[in-house]
Amino acid sequence: MSIEQPAAFRPRVITDVLRPSSVGEVVDVVRSGRSLHPFSKGHNWGLGSGLPVHDGAVVLDLSGLDRVRALDVDRGYAVIEPGVTQGALAESLRGKPRIFNLTTSSMHTSVIGNALERGFGVHRSRTEDLVGLEVVLADGTVEHVGWWPGTSATPRPHGLGPSLTHLFTQSAFGVVTAAVVRLLPRPEEVRVLPFTFAGDDLADAVDALREWTAQRLIPPTTKLYNPVAAQFDGYLAHVCLSGAGEVVEALSSVLRGAAADSPLVEGPAVDAAVLGTYAGDPDPADTWFVRRTRGCPADRLDAEVGMLMFLPVVPFSGAALAVTEKLIRDCCATTPAVTVNVHDFDTVDHVIALAFPAHDAGAVTEARAALGRMREAFAAQGFPAHRLDVDRPGEPTGLQARIGLALDPDGVFAPSRYSAGRYSAG
Numbered sequence: 387m388s389i390e391q392p393a394a395f396r397p398r399v400i401t402d403v404l405r406p407s408s409v410g411e412v413v414d415v416v417r418s419g420r421s422l423h424p425f426s427k428g429h430n431w432g433l434g435s436g437l438p439v440h441d442g443a444v445v446l447d448l449s450g451l452d453r454v455r456a457l458d459v460d461r462g463y464a465v466i467e468p469g470v471t472q473g474a475l476a477e478s479l480r481g482k483p484r485i486f487n488l489t490t491s492s493m494h495t496s497v498i499g500n501a502l503e504r505g506f507g508v509h510r511s512r513t514e515d516l517v518g519l520e521v522v523l524a525d526g527t528v529e530h531v532g533w534w535p536g537t538s539a540t541p542r543p544h545g546l547g548p549s550l551t552h553l554f555t556q557s558a559f560g561v562v563t564a565a566v567v568r569l570l571p572r573p574e575e576v577r578v579l580p581f582t583f584a585g586d587d588l589a590d591a592v593d594a595l596r597e598w599t600a601q602r603l604i605p606p607t608t609k610l611y612n613p614v615a616a617q618f619d620g621y622l623a624h625v626c627l628s629g630a631g632e633v634v635e636a637l638s639s640v641l642r643g644a645a646a647d648s649p650l651v652e653g654p655a656v657d658a659a660v661l662g663t664y665a666g667d668p669d670p671a672d673t674w675f676v677r678r679t680r681g682c683p684a685d686r687l688d689a690e691v692g693m694l695m696f697l698p699v700v701p702f703s704g705a706a707l708a709v710t711e712k713l714i715r716d717c718c719a720t721t722p723a724v725t726v727n728v729h730d731f732d733t734v735d736h737v738i739a740l741a742f743p744a745h746d747a748g749a750v751t752e753a754r755a756a757l758g759r760m761r762e763a764f765a766a767q768g769f770p771a772h773r774l775d776v777d778r779p780g781e782p783t784g785l786q787a788r789i790g791l792a793l794d795p796d797g798v799f800a801p802s803r804y805s806a807g808r809y810s811a812g
């Protein structure tokens with residue numbers, strides 16, 4: 387058995403691919419002591435998809451654990467397994483008074499995989515959706531961390547005492563076999579206001595969006611697309627307003643007035659695919675995703691389209707975005723698709739996606755070189771990546787290494803993108 391080897395990365399020697407279908411089977415695999423690389427669906431495109439960092443790992447594909455174990459729309463949580471996709475969770479909430487925070491990736495991606503990677507949904511970071519984890523540790527014990535149904539009447543992400551949930555995000559300290567995720571109240575209305583502006587106005591437009599965010603005219607969820615990502619003749623900002631209809635209407639009117647004093651001009655209305663993602667609607671056709679991959683469906687992405695992603699975190703300011711725009715131009719022969727996600731009042735990330743025909747060796751070489759140049763140039767400005775790929779992993783800090791060694795002294799879990807060296811290496 388094998389897994390897809392995405393063209394953008396060094397091919398890995400995979401010893402075996404195991405596909406358990408129950409927690410008991412996961413425990414048995416962990417107890418066998420082989421060097422394991424777990425993933426949920428393996429759709430981490432641009433960062434290595436399902437590949438481990440080193441050769442010789444056994445890939446543990448958890449997509450067969452795909453039950454929604456519980457759904458409580460009154461208290462606002464779901465208990466799900468790694469194979470539950472965001473499309474499946476959205477489907478199970480159809481017509482109910484709650485929605486889930488969807489990402490703009492494929493409906494076939496895993497809710498747990500994305501949350502463990504600290505991915506971003508359209509309403510907030512997936513880390514904020516996560517309130518509890520069920521984890522199989524290296525010694526084969528099954529532990530529950532964070533909040534679980536039955537412990538208190540409402541989900542409380544940090545529980546009592548040291549909060550352990552995020553020991554297991556961007557980590558290789560265990561295999562996650564289930565999670566509790568929070569559900570958002572279904573808003574009465576969801577409206578996405580599109581604004582456009584010219585490249586020369588980038589800094590002023592970003593400063594206007596920051597001011598609107600700082601003054602709470604808009605939530606810290608705006609997405610900004612460069613013309614390549616927007617597939618439009620100009621930059622595009624999507625500002626989402628949601629809640630009671632009167633509030634959405636009043637804020638829209640305030641924003642239209644505020645835009646008149648800025649370079650932001652109201653753009654073409656968003657269509658049902660974009661709006662549906664914000665509204666938490668399932669889209670079995672993956673419409674928005676396929677549009678952004680220029681027609682390539684999720685199941686053919688790695689085979690047909692090579693992809694490298696660079697995700698630096700950057701201050702939320704016009705001056706900083708003017709710098710990053712120039713760095714991208716200087717480092718890349720062809721302008722890549724860039725999406726800027728607002729994280730909070732002070733911070734945005736960039737998702738810089740270098741896409742190329744998977745079997746064009748020259749294009750692969752050029753994309754890797756451009757990524758290398760961007761990493762150096764962005765690091766020099768203090769703008770490091772917040773998600774790493776398999777060919778450019780990070781090292782654990784001293785304390786992370788000590789915790790890793792205590793939890794997994796025999797190295798049952800293969801080194802990860804966030805701790806490429808063995809914990810004992812230091």
Ligand SMILES: Cc1cc2nc3c(=O)[nH]c(=O)nc-3n(C[C@H](O)[C@H](O)[C@H](O)COP(=O)(O)OP(=O)(O)OC[C@H]3O[C@@H](n4cnc5c(N)ncnc54)[C@H](O)[C@@H]3O)c2cc1C
Nearest residue numbers: 425426427428429430489490491495496499500505506562
């Ligand atoms: C067009 C496009 C749009 C995208 N939009 C977004 C977006 O809006 N937001 C976003 O965040 N990303 C986005 N992505 C990137 C990516 O597709 C998603 O982050 C996706 O959710 C990751 O794949 P996955 O869910 O299958 O996770 P996986 O690949 O299964 O998991 C990711 C990593 O988490 C760890 N892991 C996963 N499951 C387990 C487990 N059970 N136990 C222990 N460790 C585990 C592993 O290290 C694994 O490599 C986009 C990609 C594309 C191409």
